[in-house]
Amino acid sequence: MTGTTALAGASEAPAEAPEMTIGGEHAEPVPAALSALPGKRALFAVDSYFRDGWDDLMATAPDPWTLLDVHATVLLTPDAVAGRRLEAALDWLLAQDAVVVAAEALRLDRHSTRALWWYQWNVATREHRALTDLLATAGESLLLVARLPRAPIPATLRISQRKGSADPSRRERWQLRHLLAGLGEPVSGLVTFAHTADEPADLVREFGILLDGPDRRRVYADLVAGRDRETEARALIADLYRRTPADDLSRTAARERAELGTPAGPWDGVVLGGAAATPCLSDKAPLVTGVTTAQWEHLKAQPWRPLRFDRTLPYRLVHKAGPAGVLLTDQVAAPDGAVLLAGELPTAHRYLNDVPRSGSGLDLAPILELAGQSAYVLAHAHHGAPDDARFALRGLRAALVPGACAHRRVRIEATVTEARRDGLDLAFGFFGLDEGADGVPLATATLSFSWMSESAWQAERLEGRARHGLGAEIGVPDMSGTFPSARAVGRSHDDNVVLADPLWRPGTMTARVVVDPANPGLFDQPQDHVPGVALMEAARQAALWATSRHLALPAGQLAVIVLDSGHPGVGELDTALSCTARIVADRGGKVAVAVSFAQDGIEVCAVTAEVVRA
Template structure:
């Protein structure tokens, strides 16, 4: 395999415009955050990304669970009941009819900061998406992976650090990602798998690290693999109804304010955690930017985060912790036409920094674990008037 050295090493990264959307596997230009890339040395590459100031999904967060949306046992109130959030399909992802629940307090307003919680600089899932886009761009631009390739994630770990300073003049956050490729394996002269190590710096300050295990499969071989493991062709999200059914979890109990961004239904506390059903809205503009035949890794990681936060809230504590990291193993495809049970269990404390605890989240289809994600929660939460809320309000007035 020949590593392509497109662009000059040592040149300063630019944040002027997004790269081609095909490089990051996005259909909407508004969902492209990578702006530039440069080779560094060997098989290491620098990637630039600009974070959105406001986003209907990535900056839709609350610092508080909404107690009025939970019954006394901590379960989600039925849709239509007093204080309950309505089903997500009543307001389309791009509609104007949905308001934020009155009890939910967000840490980002239109044009404001993307910071979701006290002590953290940006939404960990937004940073995770930027890692995905950076790794995908590097694979196409430098590692010779052709366009007609299915990208499969086998494992993903991430750790996020404390808050970075605001950019000068209150501008949008600028993220730099240093991507290193190791464990390169080829088949017939074509890259088959690799490990991508990503170091993140937000506004010049270290923001975390991620490791992604990726497999690259020609589209024809991918289709054959999907057919081999199923008795019928897999459906596409574009052919499915908006929701599979069930009672959508209360947004405030999973750290969201918009029901359309909740991916769990029929959530119920258990003595050591919670259970729920996976239900990613089929038309979700960020998770399903284009039609897919399975739930992608980003959808499963979001579901694990929500399950961990639901376990933390239980309707009894108002201050939700922040995700400080995760360790994910993806064993099988998350099929769209099979019920998926989500089980979260509290695990032990972690010393940090930041200090916190872990929640183990399993995803099962037909009594088989298809994915296991351990979420690390930091013992911190948003407080009105701290950096996040105040900066968001100031940013909205700029």
């Protein structure tokens, strides 16, 4: 973090002015993606309004970076309400190719006005501050939050530049303030009707000022949902007009009333005072200045912001019951359309680290888990999958890079190969970061899935269960059988064994799949079916057991390096699930195994595995 502020008494010489540097020992740095101004980032880092807004954003938004990049605010102040400029401002905003996603009626006070302009009002005259208080507290304000299309420059700066200057002589005809001022008699520079956040950092800080915690989180949730709220905004405008007397904000009429000694409410004082007041001290500079497009273009030319590993993504985003199961720590949309994600692999997970063989080799299980969590992030945060959507896995393939070693920190590069209205096909690259910033290739994966509403899922489930002669109520799974030792299927803990009653005939193994819904590694939360991760684990264990018999080697000396699956059906928990694993090729130590899972003769999953000597 950079930035220096000098605090000096009025009588002190500049050379004697004490300085204070704001650094990492004071607060977590503000990411550069939020502001192109280093000084602003330094000041905001220790600003409690910014920190409140940022903490709530991080807790609410799956992808805060993209959300901030495409959203902007317009705060229409009480002069716009009394002067009946709200509809014109809304229409102008919509004409900027914007979608209004939130609208809030607010009341400002002297504290919120000082907070909003805290870093500019060090140059404001006392008269200007008092008149602004009079204007801001004269009635209610309207906060509009709009989503704009993605662009190299953040939506906040685009709207701020189109808003226009506080100085009427510096406005362009196409700017918002010029439009609103032109709807009546020319008004003073104090009556500007609209305020906007300049940069993403300002949006976050102003949410911290204007909204209390519950309202702030609710509005952030509205931004995430992205629903068009134009109708609600127009209804709110009508309510504001009903409870706010109109005023023409006429300087001429205000003068006449002043001469007669009959001033009208606060507005005559605002209109006449604003025309005569000196707004700022000409020999002083604000702590934070405006920002330009050129500064943002320079910022965008810098390397993409580093991924963070200091906290996990929200657990609900990746469909986990709590933070303990979350492997992903960050995600950001890259300029080329890819999504970059960060993850940390566990070191003592009961399932993901349950590998008996010695050495530093990587296992496929955590790669499959990272792919699944990343898929949820892309679906919800980037492609509009509803929070309550149900997901169906269609296909999953993961392959380890030969000789890949386990890394603690991992970067995932995710690209969409096909996007459908209700599903995605994804491709992943996994890179270990323990040996350098560039990353060591670890694995690749592809994943295909779809999502649907709860009602559609239940209808599909009922139809599937009917094919097995089952009703809607899910029975108790059959946990009986003779289980192989954990080491015989490449595990250390017996409770992770999912195969029972294995039989070997040369080239073919048969078994039953027995999954325990109480196993947190396979059932992080309650499920009404056999999860895809459990079927992939069963295929892994079956391939190791069969190859161990085929090569007459202990399973601990083997490794599954590829799993390639298709999922035409859903595995039921309360009816027998059979597994057949056939050796289909042996190419000098690389064994291909075809694994099929079926219930009542209906195939629910087919997997091809490649097994090599570890």
